[in-house]
Amino acid sequence: MEAIWLAVGVAAAVAALAGVILAVASVALAVPKDEKVEALREALPGANCGACGFSGCDGYAEAMAHDGAAVGLCSPGGEACVAATSEILGVTGNVVKKTAFVRCGGCDALAPKAFEYIGVPSCAAAVKFYGGDKACSYGCLGYGDCVKVCTFEALSIENGIAKVDASRCVGCGMCATACPKSLLAVADAKTAAVVACNNRDKGAVARKACKTACIGCMKCQKVCEHDAIKVENFLASVDPDKCTGCGKCVEACPQGCVRIVG
Amino acid sequence: MNNLFLIVLGAMLVNNFVLSQFLGICPFLGVSKKLGSAVGMSLAVTFVMLMATAVTWPIQTFVLDPNDLGYLQTIVFILVIASLVQLVEIVLKRFVPPLHKSLGIYLPLITTNCAVLGVTILNIDEGYDFVSSMANSLGAGLGFLIAMVMFAGVRERLETADIPEGLRGIPSTLIAAALVSLSFFGFQGLFGL
Known part of the structure; x- marks a missing residue:
C-alpha cells in the first residue's frame, strides 16, 4: 500500500512542480502582446x-x-x-495597383521549338534540359509554373505562352519568382508601352528563333518623343515613369513586340 | 575522452535514431520537405534532447532509483519533457526572440517526439553517467540532423521526378526512406559497437 502512495506522491509532486514552474514562468516572462x-x-x-x-x-x-x-x-x-x-x-495613404505582364510574345505559331521535350511538364524541369525546348533560349516555355503558383487564377497558358488576366492580377509577384526564365515583370498598372520580349541576341539570331522577337533595330527609340524607350543589348526596354502611352513605338516596331497595356 | 567520442559517433552513425532505431519518424517524414526547415527542426531537437537529458538523468538517479520507483520512468519523463519544452519556449520568446522565431514552430512538435523520450530512456538503460548521457544525446541529435539533411536532399529530387501515379507522395517517400535507412545499415559493426 505504502509503495502505491509513494508512487502516486512522486508523480503528483513532479507534475505539481512542473505546473507551478510553468505557471510562474508564463506570468513572469510574458511578452506583452501588441x-x-x-x-x-x-x-x-x-x-x-x-x-x-x-x-x-x-x-x-x-x-x-x-x-x-x-x-x-x-x-x-x-x-x-x-x-x-x-x-x-492614424495616417493617410493610397494604394498603387500593380500588375504582372509576360515579357514574351512567342506563341506556338511565331516561335518554333528546337526539339521535342518529353518529361515532367514543368518549366523548372524543362529548363534543366538544354534550357528548354524553345528555339529562343529566352522565351516562355509554356509549362505553366506561373499558373500553378498564382493564388488568384490570373494566369493561363494560351497558344503555348503565359497570359495575364489584368482584371484578376493583384501584382503579388509570386509568378515572377516562379518563372525560371524571369519573364514575368510586376509594374504599376497604368497605360504604358511594354516590350513583350526578353531576347538579348543580335537581330539576325533573334529573328531566326522567333518571328516576333525584339531585334534591337532602334526604331522605337528614335520615334519616342519622351525619351522613354531605350535599346540595350539588342533589346528595347520602357521606362514606365516617362512613358505616356502614346503608342508611336507600337506603330514603328517592325516585329510587333511592343504593345500598349492598361 | 576517447570513450565519449565513441559514444557520440556511435549514436550518430551506428545507432542512428531515425534510420537504425526508427525513432522520431514523424518529424523525419513531416518536416523534411525543405532543407531549411529540416535543419531548423533538427537543431531544435538536438537542443531539446540535451536539455531533457540534463533534467531527466538527475531525476532518475536521485529521485526514482533511491525510492525503487524505476517503473514510473516513462510517465515522469514524458511529464518533465513536455513541461521543459513549454518552459524553453517561454524563455526563448522572452529573451531570444530571433531564435524563438526560427525554432518556435518546431518546439511544440518536439513535445511529443519519441526520439527525445527515447534518448533519455536509453541513457538510463545503457547505464551511462551524466557526461556520457549528454554525449549520447548530442550524438543522437546530430544523427537526427544528418538523417534529416540527407533525406531533405532526396525529397527535393523526388519533387521533380516523374513517378507513377499510384506511388506519388507518401508511398514514394516511404520507399526512399527505406533505401536511405538501408544505406545506414552499412555502419553496423563500425568500431565494434
Whole structure:
C-alpha cells in the first residue's frame, strides 16, 4: 500500500512542480502582446502572398506597427485594406495597383521549338534540359509554373505562352519568382508601352528563333518623343515613369513586340 | 575522452535514431520537405534532447532509483519533457526572440517526439553517467540532423521526378526512406559497437 502512495506522491509532486514552474514562468516572462499589431493583422487580407515585400501578413503588420513601413503596400487588399490600416495607424495613404505582364510574345505559331521535350511538364524541369525546348533560349516555355503558383487564377497558358488576366492580377509577384526564365515583370498598372520580349541576341539570331522577337533595330527609340524607350543589348526596354502611352513605338516596331497595356 | 567520442559517433552513425532505431519518424517524414526547415527542426531537437537529458538523468538517479520507483520512468519523463519544452519556449520568446522565431514552430512538435523520450530512456538503460548521457544525446541529435539533411536532399529530387501515379507522395517517400535507412545499415559493426 505504502509503495502505491509513494508512487502516486512522486508523480503528483513532479507534475505539481512542473505546473507551478510553468505557471510562474508564463506570468513572469510574458511578452506583452501588441494590440496595434493584432488590429493591423486583422485588417489585412491574410492571403500571405508576399506582395508587400514582407514575409506575410504577420510580417507586414509587425513592420507597419514598429518599423514605419508604409500603408498601401498590400495590393490584394485594395482600397478597403488601406482605409482600415490607415485608420489604425492614424495616417493617410493610397494604394498603387500593380500588375504582372509576360515579357514574351512567342506563341506556338511565331516561335518554333528546337526539339521535342518529353518529361515532367514543368518549366523548372524543362529548363534543366538544354534550357528548354524553345528555339529562343529566352522565351516562355509554356509549362505553366506561373499558373500553378498564382493564388488568384490570373494566369493561363494560351497558344503555348503565359497570359495575364489584368482584371484578376493583384501584382503579388509570386509568378515572377516562379518563372525560371524571369519573364514575368510586376509594374504599376497604368497605360504604358511594354516590350513583350526578353531576347538579348543580335537581330539576325533573334529573328531566326522567333518571328516576333525584339531585334534591337532602334526604331522605337528614335520615334519616342519622351525619351522613354531605350535599346540595350539588342533589346528595347520602357521606362514606365516617362512613358505616356502614346503608342508611336507600337506603330514603328517592325516585329510587333511592343504593345500598349492598361 | 576517447570513450565519449565513441559514444557520440556511435549514436550518430551506428545507432542512428531515425534510420537504425526508427525513432522520431514523424518529424523525419513531416518536416523534411525543405532543407531549411529540416535543419531548423533538427537543431531544435538536438537542443531539446540535451536539455531533457540534463533534467531527466538527475531525476532518475536521485529521485526514482533511491525510492525503487524505476517503473514510473516513462510517465515522469514524458511529464518533465513536455513541461521543459513549454518552459524553453517561454524563455526563448522572452529573451531570444530571433531564435524563438526560427525554432518556435518546431518546439511544440518536439513535445511529443519519441526520439527525445527515447534518448533519455536509453541513457538510463545503457547505464551511462551524466557526461556520457549528454554525449549520447548530442550524438543522437546530430544523427537526427544528418538523417534529416540527407533525406531533405532526396525529397527535393523526388519533387521533380516523374513517378507513377499510384506511388506519388507518401508511398514514394516511404520507399526512399527505406533505401536511405538501408544505406545506414552499412555502419553496423563500425568500431565494434
